[in-house]
Amino acid sequence: MAQFIDRRLNGKNKSAVNRQRFIRRHKEKIKESVADAVNRRSITNTDTGEDVAIPHKDINEPVFHQGQGGLKERVHPGNDQFIKGDKVDRPKGGQGGGAGEGEASQDGEGQDEFVFQISKDEYLDILFEDLALPNLDKTQVNKITEWKTHRSGYQTAGVPANIAIVKSLQQSLARRTAMTAGKRRMMSELEEELTRIQNQEPALLMEERRLKEEIQALRKKIESVPFIDTFDLRFKNYERRPIPSSQAVMFCIMDVSGSMDQATKDIAKRFYVLLYLFLTRTYENVEVVFIRHHTQAKEVDEHEFFYSQETGGTIVSSALRLMNEIIADRFPVGQWNIYAAQASDGDNWADDSPRCKELMQEALLPKCQYYSYIEITRRSHQTLWHEYEKLDGAFGNFAMKNIRSVEDIFPVFRELFQKENA
Numbered sequence: 267m268a269q270f271i272d273r274r275l276n277g278k279n280k281s282a283v284n285r286q287r288f289i290r291r292h293k294e295k296i297k298e299s300v301a302d303a304v305n306r307r308s309i310t311n312t313d314t315g316e317d318v319a320i321p322h323k324d325i326n327e328p329v330f331h332q333g334q335g336g337l338k339e340r341v342h343p344g345n346d347q348f349i350k351g352d353k354v355d356r357p358k359g360g361q362g363g364g365a366g367e368g369e370a371s372q373d374g375e376g377q378d379e380f381v382f383q384i385s386k387d388e389y390l391d392i393l394f395e396d397l398a399l400p401n402l403d404k405t406q407v408n409k410i411t412e413w414k415t416h417r418s419g420y421q422t423a424g425v426p427a428n429i430a431i432v433k434s435l436q437q438s439l440a441r442r443t444a445m446t447a448g449k450r451r452m453m454s455e456l457e458e459e460l461t462r463i464q465n466q467e468p469a470l471l472m473e474e475r476r477l478k479e480e481i482q483a484l485r486k487k488i489e490s491v492p493f494i495d496t497f498d499l500r501f502k503n504y505e506r507r508p509i510p511s512s513q514a515v516m517f518c519i520m521d522v523s524g525s526m527d528q529a530t531k532d533i534a535k536r537f538y539v540l541l542y543l544f545l546t547r548t549y550e551n552v553e554v555v556f557i558r559h560h561t562q563a564k565e566v567d568e569h570e571f572f573y574s575q576e577t578g579g580t581i582v583s584s585a586l587r588l589m590n591e592i593i594a595d596r597f598p599v600g601q602w603n604i605y606a607a608q609a610s611d612g613d614n615w616a617d618d619s620p621r622c623k624e625l626m627q628e629a630l631l632p633k634c635q636y637y638s639y640i641e642i643t644r645r646s647h648q649t650l651w652h653e654y655e656k657l658d659g660a661f662g663n664f665a666m667k668n669i670r671s672v673e674d675i676f677p678v679f680r681e682l683f684q685k686e687n688a
Contacts, residue, residue, distance in 0.1 A: 424501025612648030
């Protein structure tokens with residue numbers, strides 16, 4: 267069995283194979299650092315990687331060494347307070363142990379934590395690991411954009427790189443066998459006849475000469491058959507076959523009414539930035555529809571969704587009706603996996619919240635693979651939350667979470683899109 271090890275160096279003389287092995291070995295520590303980084307820096311800042319610190323004791327390799335062996339007792343001079351088995355407390359600050367906040371090593375020497383930087387791609391891969399769109403239907407083939415190359419027999423023409431050597435030699439052997447089988451059989455009979463004549467007394471010289479000439483002529487004809495011919499060449503044939511491609515649409519519904527202050531809107535935008543990064547990096551056939559609403563709902567592009575300053579009153583049902591209309595016009599339920607993520611502070615007109623519950627129950631949830639509602643508030647829950655609570659137990663494809671601060675964004679996001687087997 268042959269084993270190939272890629273030791274080609276890349277960027278700054280770092281081996282990619284060794285780097286990947288190191289990341290796999292210390293995956294848990296790196297994931298902890300990435301989770302801390304999400305709360306420490308802006309979610310929109312994904313142009314760079316992240317510095318990861320690993321305690322030096324966690325990267326030590328196990329070693330074998332020769333021990334002294336046996337049981338030994340040591341007597342230290344000046345001991346008049348302790349006997350064998352007593353536990354000695356570590357000196358407190360100011361008594362030889364130092365007054366700093368860090369932990370001093372026993373021998374007075376030590377090493378700082380090992381720090382290295384993961385790239386942008388490695389950062390995002392770890393960030394979105396174990397996340398997936400729930401209930402994604404993988405049998406959708408309406409809009410096929412994924413193709414896979416499959417072997418499909420052999421052909422008589424092709425490029426030299428695709429030559430099937432074994433198949434070509436088999437064709438050559440079959441051709442040479444077919445072209446020379448009769449001649450070899452005839453030559454074998456003549457050789458037997460020649461042997462019989464040579465063993466006779468007296469030998470028939472004229473007949474022997476004739477048999478030798480015929481045998482020589484047959485041998486030349488057999489040798490003239492080429493070992494390989496262009497007719498023998500066979501080339502591997504490949505064809506591209508469509509494979510089932512799951513296509514999904516994600517509706518991002520954000521409340522931009524006057525009750526949403528700037529801090530609340532900033533949290534909502536951070537959540538949607540994280541969601542948008544997750545979708546575009548993890549899936550190919552996922553379309554994103556952005557909907558902003560106050561008293562009226564409007565479908566907008568990505569830039570307007572994140573940066574528009576428009577505001578007003580609050581009628582949440584306008585966004586739900588618009589989503590239902592867009593689904594009917596552009597995303598047939600039998601051909602699309604439909605998802606939605608709604609972010610709001612929960613403030614809504616009292617008579618509109620029951621209408622939202624009715625729209626969700628009768629129109630949207632039966633069509634959606636998954637619908638998530640995120641309420642961003644530090645106060646008590648509003649009427650919209652209480653109406654949606656009635657749907658939480660009745661529909662398995664509905665989830666609702668509360669975000670109180672920026673630190674809650676990533677934990678809530680992971681809870682909403684955690685893989686079922688994770």
